Amino acid sequence: MDATLVMFDPDIVLEQIKPKPLPPRAHAFKGQVTRGILETLRKEGTMDGRALTIRLMAQRDLNPNDKALAKAMQKRIGAALRDLRNRGLVSSEKVADDRKGLLRWSIAGT
Numbered sequence: 811m812d813a814t815l816v817m818f819d820p821d822i823v824l825e826q827i828k829p830k831p832l833p834p835r836a837h838a839f840k841g842q843v844t845r846g847i848l849e850t851l852r853k854e855g856t857m858d859g860r861a862l863t864i865r866l867m868a869q870r871d872l873n874p875n876d877k878a879l880a881k882a883m884q885k886r887i888g889a890a891l892r893d894l895r896n897r898g899l900v901s902s903e904k905v906a907d908d909r910k911g912l913l914r915w916s917i918a919g920t
Contacts, residue, residue: 843890846870848917851900856916858905863887891915 815822846866851857857865863884867874874880894900902913 843886844894847887847890847894847915848899851915851917856914858912858914859884859888859891860912862891862915 812824815824815827843866846869847862850862850865850869854865863880864874866887867880867883872879872883891900891902895902898918900915901918902915905912905914
């Protein structure tokens with residue numbers, strides 16, 4: 811490959827070419843998070859967002875103790891849950907004793 815670059819630009823300095831960035835660590839293919847949420851809620855029943863995040867991270871062999879990764883996953887899962895609720899596939903209810911607004915999620919109609 812280096813020879814090809816030199817063929818087109820004989821004065822090229824190969825050390826100045828930066829490598830392509832790696833994909834994000836928690837990259838998920840389209841629909842993978844949504845599928846995981848629905849499968850988990852069907853199997854486990856009602857769950858809060860934190861428990862659901864930990865469960866999905868474990869399913870994907872991600873470290874739940876990695877704070878930055880856990881926060882990113884929680885945001886991704888929260889967005890997917892809101893979309894599923896808007897589509898009528900899941901429902902949510904506020905946890906009565908929680909002041910932070912924690913929601914319990916379940917498959918709609920169950």
